[in-house]
Amino acid sequence: MGLKKDICFISCPKSIPKAMALILPKNYRQKITPETTEVAIKMIKEYFQKALSESLNLRRVTAPLFVLSGTGLNDDLNGVERAVKFPVKALSDKQAEVVHSLAKWKRVKLGAYDIAPHYGLYTDMNAIRADEDLDNLHSLYVDQWDWEQTINREDRNLAYLKETVEKIYAALKATEKKVYEQFPHITPRLPEKITFIHSEELLKEYPGLSREERESEAAKKYGAIFLIGIGNPLSDGEPHDGRAPDYDDWSTPNEDGYYGLNGDIIVWDSTLGRAFEISSMGIRVDEDALDRQLKLRGCEDRKELNFHKRLLNHELPYSIGGGIGQSRLCMLMLQKAHIGEVQASIWPEEQIEACKKAGIELL
Numbered sequence: 001m002g003l004k005k006d007i008c009f010i011s012c013p014k015s016i017p018k019a020m021a022l023i024l025p026k027n028y029r030q031k032i033t034p035e036t037t038e039v040a041i042k043m044i045k046e047y048f049q050k051a052l053s054e055s056l057n058l059r060r061v062t063a064p065l066f067v068l069s070g071t072g073l074n075d076d077l078n079g080v081e082r083a084v085k086f087p088v089k090a091l092s093d094k095q096a097e098v099v100h101s102l103a104k105w106k107r108v109k110l111g112a113y114d115i116a117p118h119y120g121l122y123t124d125m126n127a128i129r130a131d132e133d134l135d136n137l138h139s140l141y142v143d144q145w146d147w148e149q150t151i152n153r154e155d156r157n158l159a160y161l162k163e164t165v166e167k168i169y170a171a172l173k174a175t176e177k178k179v180y181e182q183f184p185h186i187t188p189r190l191p192e193k194i195t196f197i198h199s200e201e202l203l204k205e206y207p208g209l210s211r212e213e214r215e216s217e218a219a220k221k222y223g224a225i226f227l228i229g230i231g232n233p234l235s236d237g238e239p240h241d242g243r244a245p246d247y248d249d250w251s252t253p254n255e256d257g258y259y260g261l262n263g264d265i266i267v268w269d270s271t272l273g274r275a276f277e278i279s280s281m282g283i284r285v286d287e288d289a290l291d292r293q294l295k296l297r298g299c300e301d302r303k304e305l306n307f308h309k310r311l312l313n314h315e316l317p318y319s320i321g322g323g324i325g326q327s328r329l330c331m332l333m334l335q336k337a338h339i340g341e342v343q344a345s346i347w348p349e350e351q352i353e354a355c356k357k358a359g360i361e362l363l
Contacts, residue, residue: 022355024337030341031186031335037342040334041330048175055168060123069096084130098127101144101323103244103247106319108310110150111317117150117152125146126143139340145324151319155318158228158254158256161228164281164320165194169193172278173188191222203235205217215275216275226264229250230243230250230263264279277328281320282322290308291303291312
């Protein structure tokens with residue numbers, strides 16, 4: 001794949017996330033030992049995925065670790081991150097690539113399994129993001145629950161999006177309570193309700209701040225927010241953050257008078273003293289939104305890819321979906337300071353040493 005296609009999102013460079021500085025909380029103490037942490041991780045993952053699947057009517061499916069290049073199935077994230085690729089000897093050295101996420105693959109599966117509206121699927125997604133900047137929240141290894149639910153065309157509205165977010169948030173709250181029952185010294189921190197804010201409203205409230213600073217101010221104020229409208233340019237000419245043009249619908253006007261039917265679940269993490277994104281999700285593009293967003297991003301060549309052809313030909317179901325970080329959830333629930341405390345990965349030697357001195361023990 002040539003450079004031009006790899007960077008079709010480069011027209012909005014300011015939306016590409018920047019690495020945050022490593023945060024080393026003062027007087028940090030682990031709430032539970034590494035050995036007990038392993039037990040807690042298992043409990044959290046089993047409990048949350050059950051609560052999530054029951055609230056959204058999801059059934060578990062098996063997912064691929066890699067897909068063939070050139071099919072359009074892989075998630076392009078911000079459009080600049082390189083996928084890890086390798087030649088497949090049995091397929092005449094055709095290129096395969098490790099998934100970034102399964103945003104589009106899940107929608108194809110909904111159609112293949114003929115899943116009825118308001119029912120769906122979830123899976124364990126594992127990815128390698130070689131271009132990731134490594135810090136408290138970001139790792140080379142990504143593990144998340146990818147989920148997708150079939151919806152009717154009339155469900156493509158802000159009310160349905162908010163209703164779904166509230167169900168997910170209820171599962172987060174229930175999991176936090178479960179952790180407290182098992183480890184009473186880890187007291188709950190999430191507020192009773194999640195607050196909905198559009199990214200344009202946030203810009204107007206904090207016009208002089210960066211998008212990361214705006215998120216932190218809102219998360220600290222409310223405890224938990226769902227930030228709506230990620231991808232469409234705001235009144236300052238820049239999107240709040242990047243979104244690929246071919247899965248989330250970020251360009252359709254919504255009932256609040258702004259653009260976007262997608263967003264992020266962000267909570268306040270008092271351990272790190274900053275906003276903490278736990279999930280990215282949204283109502284997926286329909287035929288009109290896909291056509292419009294490909295044009296806006298200068299990626300109209302993707303219309304020739306199999307996934308995009310099928311969507312434009314009305315062959316795929318309408319859907320809503322997203323990803324929820326597994327290690328991030330465990331980190332948040334166990335009030336850890338670094339994602340490396342709840343997953344095994346590799347880190348720069350200087351980061352390992354700095355964390356060790358601060359009492360942060362990486363697995």
